[in-house]
Amino acid sequence: MGIVIDFREDQPRWQQVAQVIRERITAGTYRPASRVPSENDLMQEFGIARMTAHKVMRALREEGAIYTVRGMGSFVSPPDTTAPSEA
Amino acid sequence: MGIVIDFREDQPRWQQVAQVIRERITAGTYRPASRVPSENDLMQEFGIARMTAHKVMRALREEGAIYTVRGMGSFVSPPDTTAPSEA
């Protein structure tokens, strides 16, 4: 149960976990509109406290990677439609 | 968002913030049994760290100005009923 991450000491845990989630979104492991792990999930998988997990999600939310609905969970944000990528 | 206090250097920040809160209680800005700003509020309003905000509240609590309930917040203490003010 849970990766046993040996956290580096030169960077906060919440940043390291956020980076892992970020990469999973980029890699497509977590797809748009699908749910990402709950704070409880992160606690178990990474062996961190809930407030630390909360901080991870807040960071990802503030950078627009996910959106959150209380009582439901967090979800991968849809692709950016404001950018002129598809003409 | 937040007063921009230019903290004096001759006195600890936590004491200066405590004094501000103290004065607001005296002035009636914060009334008995009503909630005073959370530690998070103080962080934002005064631009201080949470541990510093915590120190502020602890000082006010120890002098009886407020009481605290974990998970709820801190509240202005009721008027002192032990003193023989109203006969």
Add this chain to the structure above:
DNA sequence: AGATATTTGTTCGTATGTATC
């Protein structure tokens, strides 16, 4: 309708480490 479980939001309590004065 009611109870329960899950999930996020928010609050305080505490400890540790680092840096500065």
Add this chain to the structure above:
DNA sequence: GGATACATACGAACAAATATC
């Protein structure tokens, strides 16, 4: 060495929204 101040991190408790039974 002690006091101040910051960030990090864990724990605990209360609250609200959602979903399910």
